[in-house]
Amino acid sequence: MKNSVLFGTLAMAGLSAAAASAATLDDVKARGNLNCGVVTGLAGFGAPDANGVWEGFDVDVCRAVAAAIFGDENAVEFVPTTGETRFTALSSGEIDLLARNTTWTFSRDVELKFDFIGVNYYDGQGFLVPTALGVTSAKDLDGATVCIQTGTSTELNLADFFRANNITYQPVAVQTNAEGQQQYLAGACDAYTTDASGLAATRATFEAPDDHVLLPEIISKEPLGPLVRHGDSDWADLNRWVLNALIAAEELGITSANVAEMAAAPTNNPEVNRILGTEGEYGAMLGLEPNWAVAAISAGGNYGEIFERNIGENTPIGLARGLNAQWTDGGLLYTPPFR
Amino acid sequence: MSSMTDSPPRESFRLSQLIYDTRYRSLTIQVFTLVLVCIGIYWLGQNLLTNLASLGLQPNFAFLNSRAGYDITPSIGTWITGYTSAATHWDAALVGVYNTLLVAFLGIILATVLGVIAGVLRLSRNWLVSRMMAVYVEGFRNVPLLLWILLIYSIFSEALPQPRDFREVEGAVSAASMTWGAFAATNRGFYMPAPVWGPGSGVLVAVFVASVVAAVLYRRYARKVLFDTGRMLPMLWPMVVIALLPVIAAYFVLGQPVSLSYPELAGFNFSGGLRVDNALLALWLALSLYTGAFITEIVRAGILSVSKGQTEAASALGMRPNRTMNLVILPQAMRVIIPPLTSQYLNLTKNSSLAIAVGYADVRATLGGISLNQTGRALECMLMLGLLYLALSLAISFVMNLFNASMKLKER
Ligand SMILES: N[C@@H](CCC(=O)N[C@@H](CS)C(=O)NCC(=O)O)C(=O)O
Numbered sequence: 001m002k003n004s005v006l007f008g009t010l011a012m013a014g015l016s017a018a019a020a021s022a023a024t025l026d027d028v029k030a031r032g033n034l035n036c037g038v039v040t041g042l043a044g045f046g047a048p049d050a051n052g053v054w055e056g057f058d059v060d061v062c063r064a065v066a067a068a069i070f071g072d073e074n075a076v077e078f079v080p081t082t083g084e085t086r087f088t089a090l091s092s093g094e095i096d097l098l099a100r101n102t103t104w105t106f107s108r109d110v111e112l113k114f115d116f117i118g119v120n121y122y123d124g125q126g127f128l129v130p131t132a133l134g135v136t137s138a139k140d141l142d143g144a145t146v147c148i149q150t151g152t153s154t155e156l157n158l159a160d161f162f163r164a165n166n167i168t169y170q171p172v173a174v175q176t177n178a179e180g181q182q183q184y185l186a187g188a189c190d191a192y193t194t195d196a197s198g199l200a201a202t203r204a205t206f207e208a209p210d211d212h213v214l215l216p217e218i219i220s221k222e223p224l225g226p227l228v229r230h231g232d233s234d235w236a237d238l239n240r241w242v243l244n245a246l247i248a249a250e251e252l253g254i255t256s257a258n259v260a261e262m263a264a265a266p267t268n269n270p271e272v273n274r275i276l277g278t279e280g281e282y283g284a285m286l287g288l289e290p291n292w293a294v295a296a297i298s299a300g301g302n303y304g305e306i307f308e309r310n311i312g313e314n315t316p317i318g319l320a321r322g323l324n325a326q327w328t329d330g331g332l333l334y335t336p337p338f339r
Numbered sequence: 340m341s342s343m344t345d346s347p348p349r350e351s352f353r354l355s356q357l358i359y360d361t362r363y364r365s366l367t368i369q370v371f372t373l374v375l376v377c378i379g380i381y382w383l384g385q386n387l388l389t390n391l392a393s394l395g396l397q398p399n400f401a402f403l404n405s406r407a408g409y410d411i412t413p414s415i416g417t418w419i420t421g422y423t424s425a426a427t428h429w430d431a432a433l434v435g436v437y438n439t440l441l442v443a444f445l446g447i448i449l450a451t452v453l454g455v456i457a458g459v460l461r462l463s464r465n466w467l468v469s470r471m472m473a474v475y476v477e478g479f480r481n482v483p484l485l486l487w488i489l490l491i492y493s494i495f496s497e498a499l500p501q502p503r504d505f506r507e508v509e510g511a512v513s514a515a516s517m518t519w520g521a522f523a524a525t526n527r528g529f530y531m532p533a534p535v536w537g538p539g540s541g542v543l544v545a546v547f548v549a550s551v552v553a554a555v556l557y558r559r560y561a562r563k564v565l566f567d568t569g570r571m572l573p574m575l576w577p578m579v580v581i582a583l584l585p586v587i588a589a590y591f592v593l594g595q596p597v598s599l600s601y602p603e604l605a606g607f608n609f610s611g612g613l614r615v616d617n618a619l620l621a622l623w624l625a626l627s628l629y630t631g632a633f634i635t636e637i638v639r640a641g642i643l644s645v646s647k648g649q650t651e652a653a654s655a656l657g658m659r660p661n662r663t664m665n666l667v668i669l670p671q672a673m674r675v676i677i678p679p680l681t682s683q684y685l686n687l688t689k690n691s692s693l694a695i696a697v698g699y700a701d702v703r704a705t706l707g708g709i710s711l712n713q714t715g716r717a718l719e720c721m722l723m724l725g726l727l728y729l730a731l732s733l734a735i736s737f738v739m740n741l742f743n744a745s746m747k748l749k750e751r
Contacts, residue, residue: 084708087715088717091717107714107715111714111715143605143610144606144607145607150704150708151708151709151712151713155410156409158410159409159410163425169410170413173695173698175695175698183496186496186526188527190607230395
């Protein structure tokens with residue numbers, strides 16, 4: 001972990017000056033695969049399965065982008081990153097895209113020079129505590145020891161929350177979710193805090209999930225989304241519209257099951273046709289094949305399918321769509337039109 | 340006479356001499372290499388600046404003055420600086436520096452003690468003792484330090500009871516209890532009584548310092564008597580008496596100005612007393628045990644480098660073995676031991692940057708970790724870290740060189 005920051009810095013020094021501003025898409029095509037930064041392991045969001053194949057909600061964004069570019073959802077090299085190493089990995093060019101439940105904040109966008117390409121999960125920060133502790137509100141946590149992943153926005157929210165409520169705590173800094181989980185289960189901290197989705201995913205892997213509760217307070221807004229380096233707008237556009245295509249596909253009823261059929265011949269919905277490339281030149285404008293969105297949607301399905309398969313109510317993680325429903329269902333998902 | 344001072348006709352300097360004339364050749368090569376190195380550094384630096392500029396980032400240290408916004412586990416650094424999340428990134432870096440200094444200092448002391456003891460014991464004629472020391476050395480030297488740190492840390496956090504287990508439960512025995520009502524070992528840290536300095540404790544400290552100085556002076560006097568007259572004065576017990584008696588007397592005369600605060604379970608954690616974090620303990624122990632294994636070998640090599648004749652001569656003069664070791668062997672072995680010992684100290688100090696693995700807030704974890712990550716100022720933070728460790732290393736080397744000079748063979 002320490003090394004990748006150092007190497008990142010060195011790589012920045014060593015790369016030829018052209019690298020940072022070159023067209024990322026050309027580099028990716030020349031390399032033959034997408035380098036995608038993901039978590040080190042968070043069930044449902046990004047973790048290798050028993051055969052070492054990465055899967056999860058964020059992982060599927062990487063796969064969709066790879067499918068749009070190469071027509072092959074497996075043309076991805078997954079690079080596990082911690083909360084701390086992810087940004088250096090992206091700015092040094094080690095990865096082309098970071099899809100790792102990363103919160104869109106002002107300083108990351110403006111100061112750290114990244115471009116968020118959208119939001120794939122609207123979240124907020126919560127607290128997980130053992131039921132046996134008898135705590136019912138985060139404000140009861142005065143004097144508690146709290147496990148917190150370093151280098152995250154949640155670390156800053158935690159400090160602000162306790163300060164604003166005039167209560168104290170002792171942070172235990174952990175580097176990965178696995179480490180946080182281990183410390184929490186060993187009782188080295190009274191509470192574990194991070195994005196509520198991450199807590200739900202973590203709790204789902206516990207032996208006795210019912211012995212732990214999520215406290216009612218959600219102390220922050222955490223719009224989680226994929227991001228790319230600042231400065232290559234074409235690359236940002238490509239990624240943004242792949243994500244938009246997944247969301248729009250759900251809204252328009254395009255699924256992995258029917259996408260091939262719908263793309264076979266123009267339908268009577270012009271927007272569907274423009275997305276699926278049976279009308280207009282949208283693929284070419286992105287520097288891709290006309291069937292880019294077909295490939296992206298075939299890879300893991302539309303947004304709704306990706307959600308249900310990885311983290312939805314029928315998975316052990318069991319997250320409800322909530323804010324992440326389409327705007328037509330009272331949620332916040334609202335893609336700009338394909339026009 | 341004038342013809343005698345005439346110098347031979349001066350050869351005019353030709354350019355080819357720079358390569359073919361051995362007087363100039365080495366100089367040419369050195370200048371050439373230097374120019375190449377400078378060009379290389381310039382190229383890398385220029386590249387870096389261009390790359391950063393194309394990302395829209397200019398090296399800038401202004402972030403050090405902005406609010407850090409994150410909290411740091413209470414430690415010596417936060418205690419000295421009074422750090423809160425409202426302080427700046429610079430303050431966070433300072434907290435880290437103090438924490439690094441603390442663990443490096445403690446580590447160097449313990450590693451030296453362990454290394455010297457194990458080094459001497461390793462040469463013991465007792466088979467069991469020397470084998471045990473060999474196992475210690477090989478076990479620690481051949482396993483990566485990071486594993487030892489993590490292992491010790493996870494033993495603490497998995498095997499020790501939680502503070503909650505100390506809670507008294509009505510009608511049942513609580514799962515854990517404090518030792519003598521004063522010490523508690525939990526999976527978060529070790530709690531022990533801490534002194535509370537009341538009014539008048541300044542005087543007490545002054546008395547203490549004065550009595551220690553007096554004890555040292557007595558030791559000098561006793562040695563002088565020994566060397567001048569050969570008469571041996573008792574050493575240990577008078578020193579203890581001189582150092583402690585006045586302090587104890589002053590303590591009561593001043594009306595017991597220093598009291599102890601005991602840790603007590605309050606809410607989620609113990610409060611009061613002194614808390615030593617498990618992260619610090621694990622890091623400290625692992626660093627010391629690991630480096631101590633290397634020092635063991637250095638000490639052993641140093642002792643073996645003193646020729647056997649010295650021991651024989653000493654025993655021929657009737658010296659007892661432990662005197663021989665202290666007065667004859669070790670002083671000579673020191674000259675061989677100190678230079679490699681210095682590099683072990685440097686290693687230990689730099690290895691302390693593994694602290695992040697257990698969440699100990701050293702400078703690499705604050706400045707080079709959280710601050711770097713929250714501000715994205717990787718280059719600036721790495722540069723500062725590099726300079727800091729360089730300065731630390733140079734300071735340690737400087738002190739050790741002074742020590743080395745004082746240990747040189749003194750010729751009379
Ligand atoms: N959304 C926050 C926190 C993201 C985060 O790091 N979450 C943790 C806990 S859910 C995680 O995903 N860890 C996975 C890992 O350690 O690889 C941020 O962007 O700073």
